[in-house]
Amino acid sequence: DAGVIQSPRHEVTEMGQEVTLRCKPISGHDYLFWYRQTMMRGLELLIYFNNNVPIDDSGMPEDRFSAKMPNASFSTLKIQPSEPRDSAVYFCASSLAAGGGIGYTFGSGTRLTVV
C-alpha cells in the first residue's frame, strides 16, 4: 500500500480564494482524520470520519472550513474564503480504529500559505 496520500504537497494562494486539500486514506481503514499543525498550537484535530460519516467536527475553526468524504477512498478539506491565518501544514491520517491501541498513519501533509 502506498500509505496515506495527500495533495497538493504545497499550496500558495491569495487571501479570499478557495482552497481544496485532498486525501486518499489507506484501503480498508475505516477512520480518517484531518489535523492542522501550527507553531503556536501544535497538532490540532479538525474533524474525523468513520465509514465516510463525519463524527466530530468540533475542531473545525469556523464556517469557512468544510470537509467531505464522498467515498471510502477520498476526502477533501475546503477553505472558502481563505485567510492568511489559515497558513499551516494540514495532515490527513487514517486508521483501522479511532484511537485505542492502534496508531494512525499520517500522510505527508499539505503546506498551505495564504498571502
Next chain:
Amino acid sequence: ILNVEQSPQSLHVQEGDSTNFTCSFPSSNFYALHWYRWETAKSPEALFVMTLNGDEKKKGRISATLNTKEGYSYLYIKGSQPEDSATYLCASTHYNNNDMRFGAGTRLTVKP
C-alpha cells in the same frame, strides 16, 4: 477537550548525551498512550503504543514508560545521535471519546 501536555518544549543536547522528556495526560477513562517521532518536512512516524500501567517499550536506543494512575509517560533516548533530532509527540486516547489528542511536542536537537 483533553489536555495533553509535553515538557520541555525544546531541548538541545550534545551527541552521546542521554535525555528524557515528559508527557502528561488526563488519567480518567484512559485507554492508550502513543508516542510519535516527527522529522521536519516528513509526516509523524509511530514509535510506541502503551496501554497498561507500568508498561515499558523499547526500540533501539529509545524507550518509554507509562504511569496511568498519575497520568504521565516518559520517553528516554540513550546516547543521542544527530539523526534523533526531531519533534517527539505524544497523544492519549480515552474510553469516553473516539479520537486521539496530541500534545504540542518536544523539539529535540542533537548537536554533533
